[in-house]
Amino acid sequence: MYEIDIYRYAWDGAVLANGASPYRYSPEQVRTAAQQPELIQSEELHALVALQAGSESLSYSVNQIHFGEFTSPYPPVSQVVFAVATFVTPNEVSPHVRVVIIKLLLALFDLPHC
Numbered sequence: 001m002y003e004i005d006i007y008r009y010a011w012d013g014a015v016l017a018n019g020a021s022p023y024r025y026s027p028e029q030v031r032t033a034a035q036q037p038e039l040i041q042s043e044e045l046h047a048l049v050a051l052q053a054g055s056e057s058l059s060y061s062v063n064q065i066h067f068g069e070f071t072s073p074y075p076p077v078s079q080v081v082f083a084v085a086t087f088v089t090p091n092e093v094s095p096h097v098r099v100v101i102i103k104l105l106l107a108l109f110d111l112p113h114c
Contacts, residue, residue, distance in 0.1 A: 006099050007064040012072045013082030013102070014058050018051055020044050022079055027068035060095040081105065 012022040025045055033040050034049045052059050062068070072079070085102045093101075 004064060004066055006102055007061040008066075008072065008074070009078075009082045009085070009102050010061040010098050011058065011065060012074060012079055013084070013086040014051060014055075014061075015048060016079050016083040017086040018047065020048055022072035022074075024071065026071045027062045027065045030062060031068070055091050057093055057095040057098040061098065 008027075011027060015022045021044075025048055029045065030048045030052055033045050034052060037049065040046045040049065052062050074082070082102070085105045088105070089098055089101045
């Protein structure tokens with residue numbers, strides 16, 4: 001089964017890596033703000049709109065998130081792992097490559113159990 005939460009991981013990691021909180025604005029708020037920039041009232045939301053617009057893979061990711069009307073459900077420790085994936089992922093990679101990098105990083109946590 002293909003799990004689409006990976007797109008939430010990619011988006012949350014990018015949000016945190018760029019100094020914003022994944023618990024403050026939902027992906028839906030970012031998408032709406034991108035469509036109606038005149039309604040943006042905070043610098044943080046403006047930065048998230050720019051983050052989404054500046055990367056094809058992040059733009060794709062934010063549009064694939066299910067339940068995008070909610071902020072992130074993942075705990076802070078997970079958010080740090082997602083942010084690490086963002087730091088090791090070049091901004092210009094394809095959505096597929098971004099997903100593969102996150103999956104490889106998550107697989108490292110299973111190695112001690114092998």
